[in-house]
Amino acid sequence: MNGYVGTPTSRVDGRAKVTGAAKYAGEFAADGLLHGFIVDATVPRGRITRLDTSDALKVKGVVDVLTHTHRVALADKDEAWKDEVAPEKGSPFRPLYDDRVKFNGQPIALVIAEDWETAKFAATRVRVEYEQEAFATDLETERGTSAKVDQPHKPRGDAAAALAGAAVRHEADYVLPTEHHNPMELYATTAVWDGSGSLTVYDKTQGVQNVHKYLCGVFDMKPEDIRVVSPYVGGAFGSGLRPQHQVVLATLAALALKRSVRVVLTRQQMYGLGYRPMTIERVALGAKSDGTLDAVTHEAIAVTSRYEDFSRNDTGWAEQLYKSPNSRLSHKLVHLDVATPCDMRAPGAATGVCALECAMDELAVALKLDPIELRLKCYSDRDQSEDLPFSSKQLRECYARGAEAFGWARRNPAPRAMRDGKDLVGWGMATGVWEALQMPVAVRIVLTANGHAEVSCAASDIGTGTYTIMAQVAADALGLPIGNIDVKLADSTLPQAPVEGGSWMAASSAHAVLGAAEDIRQELARLAKAIPDSPLGGLNASEMVLVDGTISKAGDKSRAVAIADAMRHGKLERIEKQKLNQFAEDKSHARNTHSAVFAEVKVDEELGVIRVTRVVSAVAAGRILNTKTGRSQIMGSVVWGIGMALHEETVMDHRFGRIMNANIGEYHIPVNADIHDIDVIFVDEPDDRINKLGVKGLGEIGIVGVPAAIANAVYHATGKRVRHFPITLDKLLG
Amino acid sequence: MNNFQYSRANDVADVIRLLAADPGAKLIAGGTNLIDLMKENVERPSRLIDISRLPLRNVEETPDQGLRIGALVPNSDLAYHPLIEQRYPLLASAILAGASAQLRNMASVGGNLMQRTRCAYFYDTTTPCNKREPGSGCSAIDGLNRNHAILGASNSCIATNPSDMSVALAALGALVHIAGPTGERTIALTDFHRIPGDKPHVDTNLSTGEIITAIGLPPRGFARNYSYLKIRDRLSYAFALVSVAAALELEGNAISEARLALGGVAHKPWRRLEAEAALRGQAATPDHFGRAADLLLEGAVAGSHNGFKLELARRAVVRTLMQAASGTPQSQAHKKIA
Numbered sequence A: 001m002n003g004y005v006g007t008p009t010s011r012v013d014g015r016a017k018v019t020g021a022a023k024y025a026g027e028f029a030a031d032g033l034l035h036g037f038i039v040d041a042t043v044p045r046g047r048i049t050r051l052d053t054s055d056a057l058k059v060k061g062v063v064d065v066l067t068h069t070h071r072v073a074l075a076d077k078d079e080a081w082k083d084e085v086a087p088e089k090g091s092p093f094r095p096l097y098d099d100r101v102k103f104n105g106q107p108i109a110l111v112i113a114e115d116w117e118t119a120k121f122a123a124t125r126v127r128v129e130y131e132q133e134a135f136a137t138d139l140e141t142e143r144g145t146s147a148k149v150d151q152p153h154k155p156r157g158d159a160a161a162a163l164a165g166a167a168v169r170h171e172a173d174y175v176l177p178t179e180h181h182n183p184m185e186l187y188a189t190t191a192v193w194d195g196s197g198s199l200t201v202y203d204k205t206q207g208v209q210n211v212h213k214y215l216c217g218v219f220d221m222k223p224e225d226i227r228v229v230s231p232y233v234g235g236a237f238g239s240g241l242r243p244q245h246q247v248v249l250a251t252l253a254a255l256a257l258k259r260s261v262r263v264v265l266t267r268q269q270m271y272g273l274g275y276r277p278m279t280i281e282r283v284a285l286g287a288k289s290d291g292t293l294d295a296v297t298h299e300a301i302a303v304t305s306r307y308e309d310f311s312r313n314d315t316g317w318a319e320q321l322y323k324s325p326n327s328r329l330s331h332k333l334v335h336l337d338v339a340t341p342c343d344m345r346a347p348g349a350a351t352g353v354c355a356l357e358c359a360m361d362e363l364a365v366a367l368k369l370d371p372i373e374l375r376l377k378c379y380s381d382r383d384q385s386e387d388l389p390f391s392s393k394q395l396r397e398c399y400a401r402g403a404e405a406f407g408w409a410r411r412n413p414a415p416r417a418m419r420d421g422k423d424l425v426g427w428g429m430a431t432g433v434w435e436a437l438q439m440p441v442a443v444r445i446v447l448t449a450n451g452h453a454e455v456s457c458a459a460s461d462i463g464t465g466t467y468t469i470m471a472q473v474a475a476d477a478l479g480l481p482i483g484n485i486d487v488k489l490a491d492s493t494l495p496q497a498p499v500e501g502g503s504w505m506a507a508s509s510a511h512a513v514l515g516a517a518e519d520i521r522q523e524l525a526r527l528a529k530a531i532p533d534s535p536l537g538g539l540n541a542s543e544m545v546l547v548d549g550t551i552s553k554a555g556d557k558s559r560a561v562a563i564a565d566a567m568r569h570g571k572l573e574r575i576e577k578q579k580l581n582q583f584a585e586d587k588s589h590a591r592n593t594h595s596a597v598f599a600e601v602k603v604d605e606e607l608g609v610i611r612v613t614r615v616v617s618a619v620a621a622g623r624i625l626n627t628k629t630g631r632s633q634i635m636g637s638v639v640w641g642i643g644m645a646l647h648e649e650t651v652m653d654h655r656f657g658r659i660m661n662a663n664i665g666e667y668h669i670p671v672n673a674d675i676h677d678i679d680v681i682f683v684d685e686p687d688d689r690i691n692k693l694g695v696k697g698l699g700e701i702g703i704v705g706v707p708a709a710i711a712n713a714v715y716h717a718t719g720k721r722v723r724h725f726p727i728t729l730d731k732l733l734g
Numbered sequence B: 001m002n003n004f005q006y007s008r009a010n011d012v013a014d015v016i017r018l019l020a021a022d023p024g025a026k027l028i029a030g031g032t033n034l035i036d037l038m039k040e041n042v043e044r045p046s047r048l049i050d051i052s053r054l055p056l057r058n059v060e061e062t063p064d065q066g067l068r069i070g071a072l073v074p075n076s077d078l079a080y081h082p083l084i085e086q087r088y089p090l091l092a093s094a095i096l097a098g099a100s101a102q103l104r105n106m107a108s109v110g111g112n113l114m115q116r117t118r119c120a121y122f123y124d125t126t127t128p129c130n131k132r133e134p135g136s137g138c139s140a141i142d143g144l145n146r147n148h149a150i151l152g153a154s155n156s157c158i159a160t161n162p163s164d165m166s167v168a169l170a171a172l173g174a175l176v177h178i179a180g181p182t183g184e185r186t187i188a189l190t191d192f193h194r195i196p197g198d199k200p201h202v203d204t205n206l207s208t209g210e211i212i213t214a215i216g217l218p219p220r221g222f223a224r225n226y227s228y229l230k231i232r233d234r235l236s237y238a239f240a241l242v243s244v245a246a247a248l249e250l251e252g253n254a255i256s257e258a259r260l261a262l263g264g265v266a267h268k269p270w271r272r273l274e275a276e277a278a279l280r281g282q283a284a285t286p287d288h289f290g291r292a293a294d295l296l297l298e299g300a301v302a303g304s305h306n307g308f309k310l311e312l313a314r315r316a317v318v319r320t321l322m323q324a325a326s327g328t329p330q331s332q333a334h335k336k337i338a
């Protein structure tokens, strides 16, 4: 295998995307297409006492208004509503199910009209009255009501005693606000009615088969009567892991009206979906005076809804990073009158590691140690929670390579000691860590005698580059030019794939391609050997490789049969192989990706204005399948990390339980003017244990550690520690 | 969004006739503010009078050596107009500090002057807001008011005017030319926007039935010593927390004329002649600039979340005056506050 894998191959779908040929869920046409517009609840909790649609129905062009009292049947058991990604505990939200309002912005009616403008206009004519109930949406005031959730991490030793006796101690709360994903593409579904009761549902999602199973359950439909398709996704970042409101509503309307229906959320309505939950992270570190750790405690208090317990691993990361004989970790939830949170890039780690890495920086200051030195002193070669070695862990190399590229050795450790003209300069660093997961994925390859192959799988490409890496792996495995590979994705009728998330899709889909390609190779070997006087006669299949459109003896191109010839002789126009790849379970090793992030900030102290002028991110994530799309993943993550550090925050007025900046004008993400140099380094990390290709996945590791590196740099620049994110200028001035 | 009638006006007389005929009508120029507000059901005009094709797109020199800028000149065209770049670079700079390139291409001078506050409650029809619904209360006073006013506010409204362009125009002593049913009139830009008092729903002194036809600029352009500094939560594409327009005329190091206006702090661009008078005849030093800032900010009061603006505004004034005095105005293109 050699050729495309590991190179900076351009996206195979790039041209389709920039020319507009790539179609997104809200762009599919259908005869007689109707348009739905959602009416949202404007109170956070209560009952709908009156939902008067008569004025809306009078609007010319309105076809119907669906509500909880006027709709087709919806499943009444939670099991049907529990998708692949639903929290174990709880009862998922059911749009238009009953009169209960559980969160502000909840969909309560769907106006369906001949065109979108009419539907939107008529939606303002729906009259709603509520019986409001007392509600709470503020984590900080409700913090006392938190309840502990089960987490796998067992306490080790006696952390409280060790902390009390520690020579040097640091303890603080770090507050990470609610954040919304704000993908560029709005959530959209076009449900196409085929005239005889079956539906093709074009949906924006990270998992077509998840949506498919969910819709079958919710609407009690036969699997063959629904097909879910999502060829392109304009960003999702976790918000599309679970089926969203619009897909239920578009399907509901199509079934009710027996017509094709499209529902597109507005940007404002996207703030009624899931989000990264606000967390208060309390970290305590106790160290010996030599800088080795004695105790780590990390408690996270996070928001969830009243109807589902969403929680992620915020607190377990010190177990993998820093050696400490004593540790105690806990995760608590506060149930509020809000929508259920959901995964957002590196859920748990982006927030939890931020707190941990700020705390480590504060400990380094207390110990008068260089922050890297402290981390090296505490470096853990084992995952302490399970007491396992890592399949590979080149984090030391990340520190070294990152520090060198950044020029860390020139750092004056004293805060406020470095300047550039008027500006204070700060250099900070932090560690990143994420999981290297892999899931069962099936791939079908159809090889035709003209040397073209179609590679298909139900996996989504949410913009990460799945199309491209699958094409690369297939091209190498089949010995064909990449232009001859056609990848088809994200159709629920294609071979099995889980949702695209958790950074597992690159490794999982790549190995599924390898599995199916191997079967093709075996078949070609059989055919090639069967040719009279075959140059491959007498060879075992294991001695043959696919290269340059031929099957040939490994290392000897002179003994080769063209794929076309092998197939012609076998009288085959096509070879079709489908294979489910499952990774052997290996409980003997922990599998993680790591990074070392270095940030330079320049702070105009008088005005409180912070610029992140340089970021170096050194990443160890096994083998990088595509250094171009891989680098883009890390760069995008760094930009997002800058946003987490300085800009992003969903602001709620807790008197109304309403989000007050539900648009991308007022919800700030970094703009180009905020972004300077970003340097991505991929550290070599051979790993023959994790999987055949040594691939770990890159989707999430890039954001972890970035906000902490920046916060630490801000401290180094100014001597001021801001622990309540984002670090806006008022917090620096105050 | 509500249903509305649409009329296209061919000339100013047409506009005045159409306005008189339909008291619920609104003018639409670039639409970048009005359409947003209509989508949120904040503005519900019965009729849109499209003025975008009116012949008010010229930038002309006036006999007194000033300029007359048609109300429909797009913000971008104005910012890059040679006469503005050369003679009134403070205005060009302030415009370029606002919104985004795409919005500036659509936005008109008249629309920019008339743009409404960005107070989040004003935009959310489920919350009380005296500006949107007189008498309903002000949600910001005891709510989220980090972006709100520290000067000239009232018990009924603490909103700020979001325009950058207006801050520079205030400093430059611009005039607003208005046409209406009773003829034409001209008022100073500093008298154009109101403070909220007990009528926060009235943003400006433009009367019903009137249209802005042009902006007048006096001859003095302060092209050598000026700066527009905008402090915000990210370096571009955000409204000002505080902005400062500063313009000086210097004789040696002595100030012979000074102009100073603040944005993001009040219901209107904030200018106080006392602050400018205090600078005249003084040396261009941080101390004198600090004193001018104190005068400009006299009477400022903070709400629960915007206390930082008091000191920020003072420091920003000093910084901007320093930039102006040294002839190194804030760049709106560099990724950096100088």
Ligand SMILES: Cc1cc2nc3c(=O)[nH]c(=O)nc-3n(C[C@H](O)[C@H](O)[C@H](O)COP(=O)(O)OP(=O)(O)OC[C@H]3O[C@@H](n4cnc5c(N)ncnc54)[C@H](O)[C@@H]3O)c2cc1C
Pocket: A665, B026, B027, B028, B029, B030, B031, B032, B033, B034, B035, B036, B051, B071, B072, B075, B097, B098, B099, B100, B103, B106, B107, B108, B109, B110, B111, B112, B113, B114, B115, B162, B163, B164, B165, B210, B211, B212, B213, B237, B238, B239, B240
């Ligand atoms: C996301 C976003 C960010 C922005 N950021 C900034 C910023 O940072 N700084 C800034 O200054 N601005 C900013 N803006 C606002 C922008 O400058 C204004 O929307 C624009 O100037 C309005 O001009 P328009 O021609 O589009 O007005 P319209 O939307 O057409 O009209 C606005 C109002 O003016 C009235 N009107 C228009 N022309 C006349 C006239 N000749 N006489 C009388 N009344 C008239 C209309 O009736 C309406 O009430 C931003 C806008 C958006 C959407």
Ligand code: SF4
Pocket: B117, B119, B120, B121, B122, B128, B129, B130, B131, B132, B137, B138, B139, B140, B141, B156, B157, B158, B159, B200
């Ligand atoms: S500050 Fe003014 S605009 Fe904002 S809520 Fe109060 S009254 Fe409304």
